[in-house]
Amino acid sequence: MSVLNSKKFYITTTLPYVNSDPHIGFAMEFIRADMIARYKKIQGFDVFFNTGTDEHGLKIFKKAEERGISPQEYVDEYADKFKALIPLLGISPDVVFTRTTDEHHIKSAQEFWKLCDKNGFIYKKNYIINYCVGCELEKANSELVDGKCPDHTNLEIEYIDEENYFFKFSVFQNRLMDIYKRNPEFVIPNHRLNEIKSFVERGLNDFSISRLKTKMPWGIEVPTDSNHVMYVWFDALVNYISAIGWPSDMEKFNTWQKDTSGMVQYCGKDNLRQQASMWQAMLLAADLPHSKNIIIDGFVTGSGGIKMSKSLGNTIDPNEIVAEYGTDALRYYVAREIAPFEDTPFTKEMFKDAYNANLANGLGNLVSRVMTMAQNNIDLPVNVGEVKISENIVNAIEKYNLQEATNIIWEKIGEMDAKIQLTQPFKLIKTDKEKAVEIIKELVVGIYEIAIYLEAILPETSDKIKKLVKQNKKPDIPLFLRME
RNA sequence: GUCGGUGUAGUUCAAUGGUAGAACGGGGGACUCAUAAGCCUCAGACAAUGGUCCGAUUCCAUUCAUCGACACCA
Numbered sequence: 001m002s003v004l005n006s007k008k009f010y011i012t013t014t015l016p017y018v019n020s021d022p023h024i025g026f027a028m029e030f031i032r033a034d035m036i037a038r039y040k041k042i043q044g045f046d047v048f049f050n051t052g053t054d055e056h057g058l059k060i061f062k063k064a065e066e067r068g069i070s071p072q073e074y075v076d077e078y079a080d081k082f083k084a085l086i087p088l089l090g091i092s093p094d095v096v097f098t099r100t101t102d103e104h105h106i107k108s109a110q111e112f113w114k115l116c117d118k119n120g121f122i123y124k125k126n127y128i129i130n131y132c133v134g135c136e137l138e139k140a141n142s143e144l145v146d147g148k149c150p151d152h153t154n155l156e157i158e159y160i161d162e163e164n165y166f167f168k169f170s171v172f173q174n175r176l177m178d179i180y181k182r183n184p185e186f187v188i189p190n191h192r193l194n195e196i197k198s199f200v201e202r203g204l205n206d207f208s209i210s211r212l213k214t215k216m217p218w219g220i221e222v223p224t225d226s227n228h229v230m231y232v233w234f235d236a237l238v239n240y241i242s243a244i245g246w247p248s249d250m251e252k253f254n255t256w257q258k259d260t261s262g263m264v265q266y267c268g269k270d271n272l273r274q275q276a277s278m279w280q281a282m283l284l285a286a287d288l289p290h291s292k293n294i295i296i297d298g299f300v301t302g303s304g305g306i307k308m309s310k311s312l313g314n315t316i317d318p319n320e321i322v323a324e325y326g327t328d329a330l331r332y333y334v335a336r337e338i339a340p341f342e343d344t345p346f347t348k349e350m351f352k353d354a355y356n357a358n359l360a361n362g363l364g365n366l367v368s369r370v371m372t373m374a375q376n377n378i379d380l381p382v383n384v385g386e387v388k389i390s391e392n393i394v395n396a397i398e399k400y401n402l403q404e405a406t407n408i409i410w411e412k413i414g415e416m417d418a419k420i421q422l423t424q425p426f427k428l429i430k431t432d433k434e435k436a437v438e439i440i441k442e443l444v445v446g447i448y449e450i451a452i453y454l455e456a457i458l459p460e461t462s463d464k465i466k467k468l469v470k471q472n473k474k475p476d477i478p479l480f481l482r483m484e
Numbered sequence: 485g486u487c488g489g490u491g492u493a494g495u496u497c498a499a500u501g502g503u504a505g506a507a508c509g510g511g512g513g514a515c516u517c518a519u520a521a522g523c524c525u526c527a528g529a530c531a532a533u534g535g536u537c538c539g540a541u542u543c544c545a546u547u548c549a550u551c552g553a554c555a556c557c558a
Binding site: 016017019054057059127138139141169194195196198199202204205207209231232233269270271272274278305337343344345350354356357358361365366367369370371373376410418420421422427440474477478479480481482 | 487488489495496497507508509515516517518519520521522523524550551552553554555556557558
């Protein structure tokens with residue numbers, strides 16, 4: 001199969017850290033990236049779609065220890081849980097799943113380290129660690145309250161002096177600012193670009209990129225020093241290029257990183273700095289091209305914008321939603337009801353309301369009423385012809401604004417319901433059959449168009465509608481049953 | 485504390501220096517092809533205070549509320 005001449009597109013999610021079960025925030029990110037990937041495929045691009053799991057680090061090591069299993073057993077179990085999202089969320093089956101424990105990733109991360117080292121951007125220095133004996137964990141300065149661990153205020157923080165490798169982040173300030181200035185769409189939405197600009201503008205500190213192996217054995221060994229393992233940055237972030245063959249298959253790498261004019265990264269707002277500054281500096285350090293777009297999502301919150309947490313009991317489990325409403329219902333909600341780029345509350349109540357109003361009463365009901373009229377009054381399937389995605393939907397998706405795109409589709413659904421009311425083909429059929437059939441045919445073409453528009457958003461539903469049109473048949477069971 | 489964002493109907497959002505729009509939810513109506521769905525229709529809002537202006541929801545200031553950044557937490 002020759003793909004030499006077609007356009008290329010590379011999109012990736014962040015790799016979630018596997019210290020807990022998949023949550024709705026990642027499900028949202030995954031679904032959105034999938035919609036963009038599917039859309040690009042429909043537009044004729046060859047698409048590389050990457051996701052995976054971040055599986056190293058002290059927290060995972062400790063959790064495995066607590067459960068008395070090996071870290072590898074622990075991460076295997078979690079990798080499976082995250083892989084299970086692919087069918088659950090209706091993700092393209094050809095998505096590439098990169099684990100940071102994969103052999104090729106480990107090699108890639110080590111080569112990346114060596115290259116940055118060779119280029120003079122890695123050095124060793126002493127690093128003071130805040131260690132809480134109560135948590136048995138290192139603490140960041142920002143995690144401390146009045147110099148103490150908030151969970152163990154009775155204990156003193158121990159300051160441990162150890163040697164770490166550092167990355168010369170500070171020298172990239174101007175070059176990063178340059179990227180931001182030359183690429184006004186580099187970070188989407190714009191206010192997040194401003195945020196990262198002001199962060200970089202204030203000046204950058206080098207960051208620590210290794211840990212002593214004696215304290216944290218669960219990581220990728222630093223290739224130049226077997227006493228150290230890599231800290232998360234030089235491990236997890238490198239997956240974006242290890243996934244596409246760097247450095248073992250440079251032809252593949254060039255296809256997906258250079259011919260695409262850069263990777264598109266989806267991430268949550270808590271990942272802005274890593275993706276938009278640290279990772280970009282790392283790419284510069286390795287003489288690799290920077291990313292094309294970094295799309296920042298808001299958080300899914302509980303009712304009233306309150307942070308979701310297990311203790312508040314306001315978390316949403318994607319498994320539960322899909323079990324009750326189906327994959328496409330969740331995809332619909334993610335695309336249209338959760339604001340792109342901003343925080344949005346998500347409650348089961350809100351979900352049910354949106355489902356009933358727009359999927360059961362809206363799309364599902366429209367397909368039923370149109371196809372019933374078609375089946376009863378037209379002998380052969382309607383010739384629907386060639387349908388292209390409309391211009392305004394294309395524009396919305398180019399801006400990664402799935403809400404705007406789906407709004408356009410639902411406007412069309414509303415217009416079709418209004419048209420049926422206005423033209424009343426179900427009544428006209430008794431007096432002017434020819435005219436009524438003509439209207440019904442137009443309606444069938446209309447829902448076929450909607451099916452085409454929905455291909456990337458609700459693939460399963462899109463297929464169902466196309467099939468019904470081709471068979472000139474009303475659905476045996478409603479597409480989306482009303483929920484009470 | 486410093487810097488920045490936001491505050492509009494019950495809810496989620498939109499627009500605008502000059503009668504504030506929508507969707508969902510709620511009330512009413514006529515219809516029946518459809519999942520008691522769809523259509524029509526009614527009610528309902530500019531956080532507070534001051535200022536600029538002929539006129540402010542929109543600009544400015546202050547207050548209150550809320551979110552974020554201020555780095556090595558992923």
